[in-house]
Amino acid sequence: MKPFEYISTKSINEATQVLSEYKQDARVLAGGTDVLIELRRPHAKIPKAILDISYIESLNGISESDGLIILKPLSTHTQILKSDLVRKYAQLLGIAASQIGAPQIRNRGTVGGNVMNAATCADTVPPLIALDAEITLRSNGGSRTMKLVDFFIKPYKTKAESDDVLIEITFPKLPSNAQSAFIKLGRRNALSISRLSVAAILMQDKKGLISEARIVPGAALPTWMRVKEAEEMLIGEKPSLKLFTAAGQKVSEVMISYTGRRWSTEYKEPVIGVLVRRALEGCVKD
Amino acid sequence: MSTQNQHKIIGKSECRVDAWGKVTGRAKFAEDYNVGHQLWGKVLRAKHPHAKILKIDTSKAEKVAGVEAVLTAKDIPGSKVFGIVVSNQAILAEDKVRYLGDGVALIAAKTEEIADEALSLIEVEYEPLLVVTDPEEAMNPETIKIHGDDNTFVHHKVRKGDVDKGFAEANFILEKKFKTQFVEHSYIEPEAVLAEPAEQGGVRVTGSVQNLFSTRRSTAAALNLPLNKVQIIQATLGGSFGGKDEAMTSMCIRAALLCLKTCKPVKMVNTREESMLESYKRHPYTLYYKWGVKNDGTITAMEIRIIADGGAYASMSPFVTWRSVVQATGPYYCDNVKTDIYAVYTNNNYTGAMRGFGSPQVNFAIESMMDILAEKVGKDPLEIRLQNGFERGAITATGQNLEHNVSLKEVLQKATAEINFQEKWKKYRSEPNTQKKRGIGLACSYRGVSLGAEGTDAVGTIISVQTDGSVIVSSGITDMGQGAQTQMSQIAAEVLGISMDRIQFLNTNTSRVPDSGPTVASRGTIMGGSAAKKAAEIVQATLLTTASEMTGLDVQSLELKDNYLIDIESGQRLASFNELAAECFKKGRPTYGFGWHKSPKTSWDEDHGQGEAYFTWVYGANIAEVEVDTETGKVDVLNFVSCHDVGKAINRGAVLGQIYGGVAMGLGYGLLEEFEIENGIPKQLNFDEYSLPTSMDVPKIKAIVVENEDALGPFGAKSIGEPANELAAPAIINAIYNATGKRIYELPANLERVLLGHKLVRPKERGSVLKEKDIQAAMHRAVYELLPDGTFYAEIPGLQGVYANAKSLEECREQLQEVLEKEVA
Numbered sequence A: 001m002k003p004f005e006y007i008s009t010k011s012i013n014e015a016t017q018v019l020s021e022y023k024q025d026a027r028v029l030a031g032g033t034d035v036l037i038e039l040r041r042p043h044a045k046i047p048k049a050i051l052d053i054s055y056i057e058s059l060n061g062i063s064e065s066d067g068l069i070i071l072k073p074l075s076t077h078t079q080i081l082k083s084d085l086v087r088k089y090a091q092l093l094g095i096a097a098s099q100i101g102a103p104q105i106r107n108r109g110t111v112g113g114n115v116m117n118a119a120t121c122a123d124t125v126p127p128l129i130a131l132d133a134e135i136t137l138r139s140n141g142g143s144r145t146m147k148l149v150d151f152f153i154k155p156y157k158t159k160a161e162s163d164d165v166l167i168e169i170t171f172p173k174l175p176s177n178a179q180s181a182f183i184k185l186g187r188r189n190a191l192s193i194s195r196l197s198v199a200a201i202l203m204q205d206k207k208g209l210i211s212e213a214r215i216v217p218g219a220a221l222p223t224w225m226r227v228k229e230a231e232e233m234l235i236g237e238k239p240s241l242k243l244f245t246a247a248g249q250k251v252s253e254v255m256i257s258y259t260g261r262r263w264s265t266e267y268k269e270p271v272i273g274v275l276v277r278r279a280l281e282g283c284v285k286d
Numbered sequence B: 001m002s003t004q005n006q007h008k009i010i011g012k013s014e015c016r017v018d019a020w021g022k023v024t025g026r027a028k029f030a031e032d033y034n035v036g037h038q039l040w041g042k043v044l045r046a047k048h049p050h051a052k053i054l055k056i057d058t059s060k061a062e063k064v065a066g067v068e069a070v071l072t073a074k075d076i077p078g079s080k081v082f083g084i085v086v087s088n089q090a091i092l093a094e095d096k097v098r099y100l101g102d103g104v105a106l107i108a109a110k111t112e113e114i115a116d117e118a119l120s121l122i123e124v125e126y127e128p129l130l131v132v133t134d135p136e137e138a139m140n141p142e143t144i145k146i147h148g149d150d151n152t153f154v155h156h157k158v159r160k161g162d163v164d165k166g167f168a169e170a171n172f173i174l175e176k177k178f179k180t181q182f183v184e185h186s187y188i189e190p191e192a193v194l195a196e197p198a199e200q201g202g203v204r205v206t207g208s209v210q211n212l213f214s215t216r217r218s219t220a221a222a223l224n225l226p227l228n229k230v231q232i233i234q235a236t237l238g239g240s241f242g243g244k245d246e247a248m249t250s251m252c253i254r255a256a257l258l259c260l261k262t263c264k265p266v267k268m269v270n271t272r273e274e275s276m277l278e279s280y281k282r283h284p285y286t287l288y289y290k291w292g293v294k295n296d297g298t299i300t301a302m303e304i305r306i307i308a309d310g311g312a313y314a315s316m317s318p319f320v321t322w323r324s325v326v327q328a329t330g331p332y333y334c335d336n337v338k339t340d341i342y343a344v345y346t347n348n349n350y351t352g353a354m355r356g357f358g359s360p361q362v363n364f365a366i367e368s369m370m371d372i373l374a375e376k377v378g379k380d381p382l383e384i385r386l387q388n389g390f391e392r393g394a395i396t397a398t399g400q401n402l403e404h405n406v407s408l409k410e411v412l413q414k415a416t417a418e419i420n421f422q423e424k425w426k427k428y429r430s431e432p433n434t435q436k437k438r439g440i441g442l443a444c445s446y447r448g449v450s451l452g453a454e455g456t457d458a459v460g461t462i463i464s465v466q467t468d469g470s471v472i473v474s475s476g477i478t479d480m481g482q483g484a485q486t487q488m489s490q491i492a493a494e495v496l497g498i499s500m501d502r503i504q505f506l507n508t509n510t511s512r513v514p515d516s517g518p519t520v521a522s523r524g525t526i527m528g529g530s531a532a533k534k535a536a537e538i539v540q541a542t543l544l545t546t547a548s549e550m551t552g553l554d555v556q557s558l559e560l561k562d563n564y565l566i567d568i569e570s571g572q573r574l575a576s577f578n579e580l581a582a583e584c585f586k587k588g589r590p591t592y593g594f595g596w597h598k599s600p601k602t603s604w605d606e607d608h609g610q611g612e613a614y615f616t617w618v619y620g621a622n623i624a625e626v627e628v629d630t631e632t633g634k635v636d637v638l639n640f641v642s643c644h645d646v647g648k649a650i651n652r653g654a655v656l657g658q659i660y661g662g663v664a665m666g667l668g669y670g671l672l673e674e675f676e677i678e679n680g681i682p683k684q685l686n687f688d689e690y691s692l693p694t695s696m697d698v699p700k701i702k703a704i705v706v707e708n709e710d711a712l713g714p715f716g717a718k719s720i721g722e723p724a725n726e727l728a729a730p731a732i733i734n735a736i737y738n739a740t741g742k743r744i745y746e747l748p749a750n751l752e753r754v755l756l757g758h759k760l761v762r763p764k765e766r767g768s769v770l771k772e773k774d775i776q777a778a779m780h781r782a783v784y785e786l787l788p789d790g791t792f793y794a795e796i797p798g799l800q801g802v803y804a805n806a807k808s809l810e811e812c813r814e815q816l817q818e819v820l821e822k823e824v825a
């Protein structure tokens, strides 16, 4: 590997300062579970500098304020899965975090890295989009906030500039009438890349009718999005196997409308429907 | 006869002799060896899976500062090829490359970075040839040849009785086709060596080598050196599962070439990607099984045809397929057998030795057939096996009379009783269809121990008692994590009446121990152990004679026990082992024993496929209990029973370890692992994509150790390393059938195969000619990008949904075109 500069900082300002100087030639390092692997690939592009932000304390932690959960980017998957706030107000995110990699990866890997890396199989992204998360990016020029769903362009490509630091992820707490689920399908039971996944949130009114539905498939579409066509089918209805099966089929149709029929469609077409159905079933458990 | 109570060390879970070194980090694996002024050796590999080499220009690479040698095939002084059976494996490709892992040139440079840079400056001109990847296509006379004038390089057969007559007697015929996959050994340490110029000429190579003596022979031949000028030293070696054979031989030779050229030490270490690209794999087999069967479940005829993908080089294929041909009928009575097995060259990775060595493939077919048969005749899997299974005195397909204790039925009964097999099997098959379904499956096998009629089978072990009573043991058998050193030490300690802590085992060095053949075929304990026993007995005799003189007592009345010389009658300690050792030294007696063990005679008639193939056999039964997600195809193994007759467990902990590890590996074979090669290009080069089972995928395993001591093994011991691994997959596949009623004919039973019944394959057909133009036009607009994960991404601006993401640019382009064609259609 070619040598590079290693810069470590404890302040956000200093971090953005460094990035504004180096631009494309610097790479932010959080837990390093994506970056280090990239650097070791044959013919990898080695940056001039690695900027280690993992010592910036203000970028770590999970808190609440004004009905919002504030998830700082350096929060590790382990922190997320152990967080009471997440368990209470964003259960599906905790489930997703608990299924990432293996304990070592969860101890090092951060939610910020997962989002910024933007791999199609990033497991915290579907739950965060279902939670209607917003992110805040900071550079020397100031801060910008945007919906997470609008942040992604395509696999590994986001709207972040090379001098942006992700400083915050926020989302509204799920109300008490909401239930959520996350289902991941991989080839094995640990250290498994999502073959497909589904994040789902359902809210029911007092009569037990569905008042709000959010469905976000993972590793299925070119970028993440809520499948509105399927969500709308659910509104005002009573949960039932038939309804959830139909919603699953709808998601499957929508997926194909985006991806076209590929050689993997034969498998993904039925299975994404099943996972959606199961996720929705997971949202109406007592 | 049970001697169990008399043993002090045999049968105990003694601490492994290499445990402390490994857990404290003191053990030196091959990569840990470094010397101050070493150079780095690197290999330039092929650009095409099959191509003529027109020209190699190394001039630019030679000019790079820090480069000390650039070698091609023409610089090899001696033999340019090697191979244990068929000598045709190129050390460096000369006229053509035959698979992507072929080496074309070598560089030695001051640093790895310089070597890498220099590699990129070597210019090779190729003329691509047709790439052959389908072994059945390779057999076609019209197909381009990879070596010589025939791609089929092995044909073994077995003939017994008359299959036509057998089929005529049958009530019905069962005919099925099975397929197995390439599998990677997945040793933790990739190949690594350090080659140093030896003081008196020649070369000394320290490396993660499994079969030191064949490596030495090949290295000496390539360097034109006598064997005594080539020293191969085994570094501590972790589990290598049969994989550190030719892959290491080629690295040793290459490092030695660079070393002799530069007169400097040369270090070579493969990255994981290089290792997976170059190393050999488990053979994929295509198996055609045809059985004639009576309504009562008796088998009247078996006609079996198997094609093994040998890949680019012969490697161990002749031996691997020989074991398959001998064992292809399973441990079942059948008077009429006709088996043919072929190994053929393709442009895939070459295939060779891997734990199981030709048995996992045939066991998958045999044990699937047995369950298919049971289903047909309305019996359960246990009944059908008990009905057809061998007993003592059975005559095998090759005409061998099994005169030892044939414990097939014992292992079947013990395994099935442990988990209530029959009851569960009946219950699961009649349960209604639900999202998650349980199933249970059974498989059994018999396996010939050691090399058999495959080759010379002899081992030397040396025991040297020091003047202070400590002991040094060494052997031609290598330890690669399986615990061979511990087993041999236990045997020595038992005979000498000493505790294990007195023994120091030396890693194998070809210049210090006699050529003992390869450490393969689960022969470490039975062969190395027998030699250790003989060596220890020689020393024991000297010690007791000396003791007799020392004490004035008769030799018969003395024994060595618990580190003391004991008077048997009174139980009195007469001297310590140390004193006795010192006394021998004083008297000028050698306390050095060399034990040589040669296996009992075996025989083989290649023309008729008949003979006493192996001197003894082992028997095992496995049961898997699974849960199948019928909507996604995901299979979880919930419980596992593995029962093996090992003859005698020398170290109980080691036997259990082999069983647990063997099941885990068999589970990977059955459900997860597949090294995919498309058009000669491997698709998985690291463990992010090559899926091994994790500890979360391996269930609780109940190991049942059966001990029917065998007269031909040390203290009755036979073997367990490979038996433990060879029948987990069929047990799992049979369990999936029990759950779903659907049979898997191709391994592994991954998500797609279980759900859809077949693997997902990229379609070959292309869009209609009419739209060809539009497609080409659109393809012109495609934008490609190299993503950070090393894959390629392509899209066509303006066409939503038309994108592709693949490992290579070519693949990405193809995928894009395919999506586009579907879109247009």
Ligand SMILES: Cc1cc2nc3c(=O)[nH]c(=O)nc-3n(C[C@H](O)[C@H](O)[C@H](O)COP(=O)(O)OP(=O)(O)OC[C@H]3O[C@@H](n4cnc5c(N)ncnc54)[C@H](O)[C@@H]3O)c2cc1C
Binding pocket: A027, A028, A029, A030, A031, A032, A033, A034, A035, A036, A037, A053, A073, A074, A099, A100, A101, A102, A105, A108, A109, A110, A111, A112, A113, A114, A115, A116, A117, A121, A122, A123, A124, A164, A165, A166, A167, A191, A192, A193, A194
């Ligand atoms: C063995 C293994 C298993 C894995 N399993 C899973 C899995 O199951 N599911 C899954 O989703 N992922 C998995 N991953 C991927 C990885 O662990 C996650 O994506 C993780 O969340 C990345 O976080 P990190 O802190 O390690 O990121 P890093 O590697 O430090 O960074 C990742 C990217 O984000 C950028 N970045 C990080 N933080 C910031 C920030 N605050 N501001 C701006 N840019 C930033 C970096 O520059 C880099 O481009 C696995 C990885 C490994 C090695």
